[in-house]
Amino acid sequence: xxxxxxxxxxxxxxxxxxxxxxxxxxxxxxxxxxxxxxxxxxxxxxxxxxxxxxxxxxxxxxxxxxxxxxxxxxxxxxxxxxxxxxxxxxxxxxxxxxxxxxxxxxxxxxxxxxxxxxxxxxxxxxxxxxxxxxxxxxxxxxxxxxxxxxxxxxxxxxxxxxxxxxxxxxxxxxxxxxxxxxxxxxxxxxxxxxxxxxxxxxxxxxxxxxxxxxxxxxxxxxxxxxxxxxxxxxxxxxxxxxxxxxxxxxxxxxxxxxxxxxxxxxxxxxxxxxxxxxxxxxxxxxxxxxxxxxxxxxxxxxxxxxxxxxxxxxxxxxxxxxxxxxxxxxxxxxxxxxxxxxxxxxxxxxxxxxxxxxxxxxxxxxxxxxxxxxxxxxxxxxxxxxxxxxxx
Amino acid sequence: xxxxxxxxxxxxxxxxxxxxxxxxxxxxxxxxxxxxxxxxxxxxxxxxxxxxxxxxxxxxxxxxxxxxxxxxxxxxxxxxxxxxxxxxxxxxxxxxxxxxxxxxxxxxxxxxxxxxxxxxxxxxxxxxxxxxxxxxxxxxxxxxxxxxxxxxxxxxxxxxxxxxxx
Numbered sequence: 001x002x003x004x005x006x007x008x009x010x011x012x013x014x015x016x017x018x019x020x021x022x023x024x025x026x027x028x029x030x031x032x033x034x035x036x037x038x039x040x041x042x043x044x045x046x047x048x049x050x051x052x053x054x055x056x057x058x059x060x061x062x063x064x065x066x067x068x069x070x071x072x073x074x075x076x077x078x079x080x081x082x083x084x085x086x087x088x089x090x091x092x093x094x095x096x097x098x099x100x101x102x103x104x105x106x107x108x109x110x111x112x113x114x115x116x117x118x119x120x121x122x123x124x125x126x127x128x129x130x131x132x133x134x135x136x137x138x139x140x141x142x143x144x145x146x147x148x149x150x151x152x153x154x155x156x157x158x159x160x161x162x163x164x165x166x167x168x169x170x171x172x173x174x175x176x177x178x179x180x181x182x183x184x185x186x187x188x189x190x191x192x193x194x195x196x197x198x199x200x201x202x203x204x205x206x207x208x209x210x211x212x213x214x215x216x217x218x219x220x221x222x223x224x225x226x227x228x229x230x231x232x233x234x235x236x237x238x239x240x241x242x243x244x245x246x247x248x249x250x251x252x253x254x255x256x257x258x259x260x261x262x263x264x265x266x267x268x269x270x271x272x273x274x275x276x277x278x279x280x281x282x283x284x285x286x287x288x289x290x291x292x293x294x295x296x297x298x299x300x301x302x303x304x305x306x307x308x309x310x311x312x313x314x315x316x317x318x319x320x321x322x323x324x325x326x327x328x329x330x331x332x333x334x335x336x337x338x339x340x341x342x343x344x345x346x347x348x349x350x351x352x353x354x355x356x357x358x359x360x361x362x363x364x365x366x367x368x369x370x371x372x373x374x375x376x377x378x379x380x381x382x383x384x385x386x387x388x389x390x391x392x
Numbered sequence: 393x394x395x396x397x398x399x400x401x402x403x404x405x406x407x408x409x410x411x412x413x414x415x416x417x418x419x420x421x422x423x424x425x426x427x428x429x430x431x432x433x434x435x436x437x438x439x440x441x442x443x444x445x446x447x448x449x450x451x452x453x454x455x456x457x458x459x460x461x462x463x464x465x466x467x468x469x470x471x472x473x474x475x476x477x478x479x480x481x482x483x484x485x486x487x488x489x490x491x492x493x494x495x496x497x498x499x500x501x502x503x504x505x506x507x508x509x510x511x512x513x514x515x516x517x518x519x520x521x522x523x524x525x526x527x528x529x530x531x532x533x534x535x536x537x538x539x540x541x542x543x544x545x546x547x548x549x550x551x552x553x554x555x556x557x558x
Contacts, residue, residue, distance in 0.1 A: 009537065009546055014509040016544075018413055020487035027408040028430065029401060035434030038397075290421045331463075332424055 070281060073344045074297075074326035093216040095121030100208060100220040102189070105308050109198055109227025111189040112308060112316055115210055115220065131185065132211040133239045136219065140206035143194025145235035185210075186316070188238040191229045198227035256288025257333070257382040261372060262340060264386035270370065272304065272390045275349035282372050282384060285338040294327035299375045302345060304388060306368045315369065318351060318390075325374065343372070351390060365390035396440040403450050404433050407511075411457060414510035417494075418503065419461050432457035451517040454507070458521065493543035501536035508533055 097120050102113035133147050134140075195204045202223050210218045226235070262281035263270075272278045282300075286292050301322050305315035326341060333339050351365075366389040374382045408429060415425035436443075436453045443452050494502055507513045507521060515533070519526045540546070 009541060010509070012546060013505075013537065013540060014512075016487065016490055017417070017505070017509045020490050026426070027404065029404055032404065032430050032433040032437065035430055036437035038437060291419075291424045293423055293427055332427070 071326050071329050071339060071341045073342045074324055075344070091119055091214050091216070092121060093214055095119055096212070096214070096216045096218070098210060098218045098220060100222065102187070102222070102224040103308070104200075104224060104226075108190070109229070110191075111187070111224060111226045113187045113189070115185045115187065115208075117185070117212075131213075131239070132209075133237065134209045135206040135222075135237070136209045137206040139195040139204055143192065143206075143235060145192075145194075145237065148236060148238045186240040188236075188240070189226050190236050191233055192226045192235045193228035193231040194225075194235070196225045198225060200224050255292060255374075255382065256286055256290075257292060257374065258285045258287050259283070259372060259374060259382035259384040260285070261370065261384045261386040264384065268387070269366075270386055270388045272345070272347045272368075272388050274347055274351050274390065276347055278345040278347055278388075280343050280345065280370070280386070281340050282343055283338050283340045284333060284374070284382065286333040286335050289335050291332040291334050293332040294325075294330060297324050297327040299323065300325050301373045301375060302343070302371065304345075304368050304370050304390070306365055306390075318365075318368070319345070319347070321345065322375075345370075347390070394440075396443065397437060399449055400433060400436050400440060400453070403453060407450060410511045411454075414506045415457060415461055417506045417510060418458075428457060428461045432460045435460065447520050448517050451513065451520040454511065454513065454517070454521045489544060493540050496543060497536055497539055501532055501539070504529060504532045505536045505540070 097118050099116045099118075100113065101116065102111045104111055131149075133149065135143075135145055135147075192198070194206075200223060202221055205222045205225055208220045208222055210216075210220060260283045262283050270278065270280065299322055301320070303317045303321070304319040305317045307315055323343075330339050368388045368390060370386045370388045372384045411429045411432070412422070412425050415428050416422045419425055419428060432453060435456050439456075443449065494505070497505065503522070504518060507518045508515075513521065515526045515529045518529045518533075522529070524532075
């Protein structure tokens with residue numbers, strides 16, 4: 001009887017505990033095998049020797065990281081961006097929409113702005129190749145103008161271009177889950193001496209024709225024109241490379257992570273020197289009550305933006321990068337705990353005034369802002385900023 | 393696929409939910425518990441040659457799982473596994489009364505409770521996993537069961553057993 005009652009109590013406790021702890025969860029044996037290194041291809045085994053050497057290096061770096069408590073930087077860009085042409089279909093022209101944004105600089109009357117491309121289709125797709133930009137309409141025919149495109153899309157441009165112009169820009173966006181599926185092409189426009197010079201409004205203005213190799217021909221009405229500074233010279237419209245759209249994460253909820261750039265609160269302004277690598281650290285703190293576990297390592301974006309003289313509210317990015325976060329050494333961030341990552345930011349040699357001395361004076365490079373954002377796919381991703389200056 | 397890989401896969405297929413549930417109680421999160429289970433079985437696969445067959449395979453994997461759980465909580469193992477954990481129910485608690493009763497138990501008793509009632513290990517397996525004797529398992533379990541029964545207002549036929557163990 002007593003044994004029977006003990007068994008009954010055992011059953012009751014077992015059932016209640018299992019119910020409280022939950023019993024539903026996704027078993028994944030393939031993941032186990034992958035973690036064990038037993039789900040690799042023949043190609044993997046042929047590369048084992050190389051990986052062994054790499055592994056030793058990683059361990060050495062990891063050991064260094066362990067001694068300082070800082071996770072080392074991973075010099076790896078999100079591979080899905082440049083390699084997407086083999087995976088993603090090219091966007092159908094009907095699924096690509098564009099908007100033109102132009103901002104006038106009060107001091108010079110020149111315009112800065114961007115063409116923002118968006119995928120309105122139901123599936124993820126990509127656009128690739130060099131865009132063609134021209135001005136159309138009677139005002140354009142009556143005015144001498146020229147368009148300057150980046151000479152080599154794979155090389156950084158003179159001033160505004162991202163650190164690395166992606167040969168392909170992913171426009172990943174679905175109607176149900178919008179995942180950062182837009183991309184911007186930056187513009188600089190100066191010296192318009194034709195009809196409508198220096199005015200706002202659509203009347204009497206040219207239109208901007210934007211063609212991308214997928215067949216999209218987008219005609220964007222121009223609502224603002226730069227002022228005339230030299231009527232003997234043609235109007236110049238500079239078009240810079242598209243910023244990369246980082247591959248989205250699959251987390252659908254906001255992460256309880258707070259990002260901070262170490263030293264940003266105490267240092268007056270970080271100094272960035274052309275042609276050198278700027279080293280900084282980002283601390284991620286778990287502000288939630290459950291551990292944050294990384295699956296596949298997320299990517300992060302970083303940009304350095306400078307204000308436009310005469311319009312301090314407008315910031316122009318002069319460096320835009322995307323890399324993978326080196327999350328492998330971090331299994332999980334426990335509640336209340338902070339993990340610090342070392343980050344490296346290559347500063348282009350020609351950043352600033354080298355190729356564009358005339359225009360660079362409008363951008364105070366000593367009053368820039370470094371912004372670091374973890375690409376989580378959420379509305380409020382962990383973001384940190386720090387004031388920076390680019391040494392002339 | 394070799395025989396031991398198949399055996400480990402069988403344990404995984406049959407016992408994944410048990411591992412995950414018990415580990416959720418130990419590490420405090422279903423998500424982390426899943427990670428611990430995956431990593432534990434991966435290590436078991438990698439080190440299957442170390443399994444000498446002198447006990448239940450599941451108990452051997454459980455031992456790995458407890459060490460993985462420990463590592464993932466970022467604490468050094470400075471004491472016996474059975475006394476080192478501070479098991480906790482994942483948030484949000486689904487059963488406040490039970491959670492309170494569990495928190496009143498010592499870490500050793502809580503761990504044994506999870507291994508017995510959620511992971512469904514028998515006394516011998518718990519003894520092997522925790523590196524304690526079966527008698528200690530029986531005593532610890534009886535004490536824990538008695539304490540839980542009192543807290544939860546269950547009839548406790550095990551009090552006599554408890555006195556015997558003490």
